[in-house]
Amino acid sequence: MTIISVGDRVTYPSVMSAGQLIIAGGVGKVVEIKPDLFGKSSRRIAVVEASGRKFEIFISALSQVN
Numbered sequence: 001m002t003i004i005s006v007g008d009r010v011t012y013p014s015v016m017s018a019g020q021l022i023i024a025g026g027v028g029k030v031v032e033i034k035p036d037l038f039g040k041s042s043r044r045i046a047v048v049e050a051s052g053r054k055f056e057i058f059i060s061a062l063s064q065v066n
Contacts (some may be wrong), residue, residue, distance in 0.1 A: 006030050009065040012048060012057055026050055027065060054063065 004010060007030065014025040016022045028050030044059045
């Protein structure tokens with residue numbers, strides 16, 4: 001398992017909701033990492049910036065790019 005940290009380039013999957021594409025998969029840069037304040041687990045959330053947009057995604061869904 002690779003540790004993902006701020007500044008890493010990562011790939012992320014497409015996100016669909018109710019049959020609609022919300023975020024197209026691609027490559028972005030992690031700009032912040034924060035805890036999941038609403039969940040009861042110790043999962044962490046990454047703020048990813050890609051194509052001028054920022055969005056939040058669970059770190060477990062990301063893969064580091066060399």
